[in-house]
Amino acid sequence: MQTQPAASHFIGGEYVEDTAGTPIDVIYPATGEVIGRVHSATPAIVDRALEAARGAQAAWAAMTGTERGRILRRAADIMRERNHELSVLETYDTGKPYQETSVADATSGADALEYFGGMAATLTGEHIQLGEDWVYTRREPLGVCVGIGAWNYPTQIASWKGAPALACGNTMVFKPSETTPLCALKVAEILHEAGAPAGVYNVVQGLGDVGAALVTDARVDKVSLTGSVPTGRKVYAAAAAEMKHVTMELGGKSPMIVFDDADIENAVSGAILGNFYSSGQVCSNGTRVFVQKGIKEAFLARLSERLGQAVIGDPQDPATSFGPMVSERQMEIVQGYIAKGQDEGARLVCGGNRLQRDGFFLEPTVFADVTDGMTIAREEIFGPVMAVLDFEDEGDVMARANDTEFGLAAGVFTRDLARAHRVAAGFEAGTCYINTYNDAPVEAPFGGVKASGVGRENSKAAIEHYSQVKSVYVRMGDLEAPF
Numbered sequence: 021m022q023t024q025p026a027a028s029h030f031i032g033g034e035y036v037e038d039t040a041g042t043p044i045d046v047i048y049p050a051t052g053e054v055i056g057r058v059h060s061a062t063p064a065i066v067d068r069a070l071e072a073a074r075g076a077q078a079a080w081a082a083m084t085g086t087e088r089g090r091i092l093r094r095a096a097d098i099m100r101e102r103n104h105e106l107s108v109l110e111t112y113d114t115g116k117p118y119q120e121t122s123v124a125d126a127t128s129g130a131d132a133l134e135y136f137g138g139m140a141a142t143l144t145g146e147h148i149q150l151g152e153d154w155v156y157t158r159r160e161p162l163g164v165c166v167g168i169g170a171w172n173y174p175t176q177i178a179s180w181k182g183a184p185a186l187a188c189g190n191t192m193v194f195k196p197s198e199t200t201p202l203c204a205l206k207v208a209e210i211l212h213e214a215g216a217p218a219g220v221y222n223v224v225q226g227l228g229d230v231g232a233a234l235v236t237d238a239r240v241d242k243v244s245l246t247g248s249v250p251t252g253r254k255v256y257a258a259a260a261a262e263m264k265h266v267t268m269e270l271g272g273k274s275p276m277i278v279f280d281d282a283d284i285e286n287a288v289s290g291a292i293l294g295n296f297y298s299s300g301q302v303c304s305n306g307t308r309v310f311v312q313k314g315i316k317e318a319f320l321a322r323l324s325e326r327l328g329q330a331v332i333g334d335p336q337d338p339a340t341s342f343g344p345m346v347s348e349r350q351m352e353i354v355q356g357y358i359a360k361g362q363d364e365g366a367r368l369v370c371g372g373n374r375l376q377r378d379g380f381f382l383e384p385t386v387f388a389d390v391t392d393g394m395t396i397a398r399e400e401i402f403g404p405v406m407a408v409l410d411f412e413d414e415g416d417v418m419a420r421a422n423d424t425e426f427g428l429a430a431g432v433f434t435r436d437l438a439r440a441h442r443v444a445a446g447f448e449a450g451t452c453y454i455n456t457y458n459d460a461p462v463e464a465p466f467g468g469v470k471a472s473g474v475g476r477e478n479s480k481a482a483i484e485h486y487s488q489v490k491s492v493y494v495r496m497g498d499l500e501a502p503f
């Protein structure tokens with residue numbers, strides 16, 4: 021497969037190169053080989069992208085919602101038709117197994133394009149009668165939106181931000197993570213093939229400095245970041261200085277609570293999905309697994325057995341169910357946390373080692389007897405490391421589950437219906453699960469509270485973050501004034 025893109029950037033409806041920008045090598049995580057090279061955006065490229073987006077915005081907003089929506093839905097169809105090649109590329113970009121990328125990346129991007137494409141024509145204001153007078157509201161776009169992505173879901177993030185932004189009549193400049201620069205270019209290509217006018221969706225490459233240049237530019241009205249909490253703090257502060265709108269999709273250290281009445285097989289499935297999917301590189305992962313004391317050993321025994329069935333290897337092989345970390349650096353960060361877990365006295369139940377093969381492979385790792393103060397129970401690791409903690413009862417575990425600066429997601433496994441809903445209501449988290457984990461359908465709001473973020477992606481809720489309401493007061497009679 022051709023992994024070298026036609027050029028580094030996609031601006032004004034075409035591929036654009038500027039080799040004066042710092043080179044960024046694209047590394048295939050399963051082998052460590054260089055499979056492409058792009059160049060970071062120079063100031064001239066950033067300027068060109070923002071001019072293209074600004075120039076295209078008024079005409080795009082002036083189209084009817086039906087017309088904009090038709091283009092988005094056509095893009096969704098193209099994305100689904102090309103799912104295989106897009107999934108292979110996503111696997112090269114991220115190292116995630118094809119078994120995952122073929123069902124969770126371009127397909128999820130297509131869902132977003134289809135959903136917001138369908139919604140575009142329904143975005144209306146309201147009429148408010150005030151005696152004879154009346155007010156009507158107009159739902160208007162924000163203008164130029166900047167999207168900045170993390171490296172774990174490059175196609176999905178580019179689509180989850182682009183689809184609602186475009187549906188509302190905004191244009192976008194998207195900067196993918198420097199670690200995974202390939203897939204967003206395909207999203208741009210497909211949108212334009214589907215009929216999006218030149219400049220409506222642009223992609224520029226680069227590291228944090230390019231992101232920072234975009235965030236602070238006066239031509240930008242809104243910034244949507246998917247990334248870590250430390251980056252979120254910087255980007256939010258920079259955007260706030262110029263009163264820009266923001267969506268912050270940040271990190272987490274989410275709790276998953278398994279009560280002793282839970283179906284253990286389902287709870288183990290939830291723990292696997294919530295810790296080892298995408299080699300643990302998922303923001304909403306339930307990495308603090310609280311297991312009620314009575315079932316702890318049974319839970320750990322079944323978990324170890326099931327982890328033994330993981331097929332670790334070539335991520336392009338559809339049989340592979342567990343792939344490498346995205347980069348050598350991320351693998352080393354995770355190895356550091358594994359060492360810390362051991363140093364601080366957690367019990368290593370399984371995994372813990374790097375695999376003796378090319379690429380950045382770490383074994384799925386489980387620690388038990390983890391206590392609340394340990395580093396592996398407090399910090400986001402963003403790798404395949406599960407911390408299992410014991411608990412006695414509901415009151416005790418709820419306080420501990422919420423005792424974190426993060427608030428992205430949380431899950432509970434129990435057969436007690438009333439308890440399930442009580443626990444979900446008590447979680448300080450934006451996205452909660454009962455007897456499941458990490459489902460993220462486009463129809464449901466997704467996002468965090470506390471340090472995990474601001475705003476929501478997906479669902480009708482996303483419209484609030486990509487549009488603004490103007491109210492127009494209409495007087496029907498004469499207007500009196502005091503003098």
Ligand code: NAD
Nearest residue numbers: 169170171196197227228231232247248251269270271303
């Ligand atoms: P990161 O914060 O290092 O980088 C995210 C993006 O921000 C990258 O594109 C980077 O180039 C850019 N960036 C860095 N500094 C910047 C600055 N000063 N101004 C503007 N942009 C800047 O995150 P990462 O390591 O790429 O991704 C992993 C993190 O993302 C984890 O914390 C994970 O939880 C989080 N994440 C959150 C969600 C969510 O929806 N909540 C989804 C996926 C990942």
